[in-house]
Amino acid sequence: xxxxxxxxxxxxxxxxxxxxxxxxxxxxxxxxxxxxxxxxxxxxxxxxxxxxxxxxxxxxxxxxxxxxxxxxxxxxxxxxxxxxxxxxxxxxxxxxxxxxxxxxxxxxxxxx
Amino acid sequence: xxxxxxxxxxxxxxxxxxxxxxxxxxxxxxxxxxxxxxxxxxxxxxxxxxxxxxxxxxxxxxxxxxxxxxxxxxxxxxxxxxxxxxxxxxxxxxxxxxxxxxxxxxxxxxxxxx
Numbered sequence: 314x315x316x317x318x319x320x321x322x323x324x325x326x327x328x329x330x331x332x333x334x335x336x337x338x339x340x341x342x343x344x345x346x347x348x349x350x351x352x353x354x355x356x357x358x359x360x361x362x363x364x365x366x367x368x369x370x371x372x373x374x375x376x377x378x379x380x381x382x383x384x385x386x387x388x389x390x391x392x393x394x395x396x397x398x399x400x401x402x403x404x405x406x407x408x409x410x411x412x413x414x415x416x417x418x419x420x421x422x423x424x425x
Numbered sequence: 426x427x428x429x430x431x432x433x434x435x436x437x438x439x440x441x442x443x444x445x446x447x448x449x450x451x452x453x454x455x456x457x458x459x460x461x462x463x464x465x466x467x468x469x470x471x472x473x474x475x476x477x478x479x480x481x482x483x484x485x486x487x488x489x490x491x492x493x494x495x496x497x498x499x500x501x502x503x504x505x506x507x508x509x510x511x512x513x514x515x516x517x518x519x520x521x522x523x524x525x526x527x528x529x530x531x532x533x534x535x536x537x538x539x
Contacts, residue, residue: 319467347527355515355530356468401467403528405519413458413519413528414484417467 316340319402319416326392327424334387334419336402345405346378346385350398351418359387361405392423427452431516431531438503438510438538446501446534448516454529457499458517461485468515474499503536511538 320335338346345363349356360369362378362385369376373392378385389396399418406413429450438444448457456475460468470483474493488507493499499518503510516531 349528355533358527361527399467405528413456413473413517414470415460415468420465 316414317402317404317416319400319419321419322417323420323422325422325424328392328394330392330423331388331390332392332421334389334400334421336385336387336416338383338385338402338404338416340404340406340414342406343380343383343404347403347405348376348385348387349401349403349415351401352398356401359400389421394423394425397421397423429516429518429529429531431514431534433534434532435535436537438536440538441505443502443504444536446503446514446516446536448499448501448531449497450499450518450529451497452518452520452529453496454518454520455496456519457493458519458528459483459489459491459499459501460515460517462513462515471501471514510536512536 316339318337345361347361348359350359360376365378365380373390376387399420401415401418403415432447458473459471461471462468469485471489472480472483472491474480477493477496480491480493488504490502514534517528519528
């Protein structure tokens, strides 16, 4: 059974559109939720979310965590073709008992 | 500069051969991870290690083996028992437990079976 579920798995939009990517998770002794962007190589870090309800922003990207519902969203406004990538989320456990499991990712394609 | 070094970046293997992918970090991280990624797919956990001389199987450990003799090093061997080893392999590390740090990734290794 999947511990991390991302949706949608793929998404195609036009430049300028706003997108919302979803991540639900289940992990023992949750500490933080991580978002990464992956193009053709290693993932690059976007956000680490630890507290519920506090939005983190970086330019056109923002993310928020709901620890009660075990859910996080990643928003991208005014999308650009350079936003095309796979977006991955992973719950980071405290206690060191679990492996670090990623969702399958959302494959986002921004069309000009 | 601190970071994770994976080698080789590209590797070709004949069927029936074992190959070992290297992963070295100088970040003083306790936890290290190996992931496999197939085209258009997410990251799947192969093995992970939270401490020297100890490691656990991830979701797809069959056909792989690891060792953790030193804190800095976590090599992955793709054995001949792995039926479909062609993939992109990523090594990662974190500090465990108390600090909740982000994950650091190596640049990855592309393995192709010929």
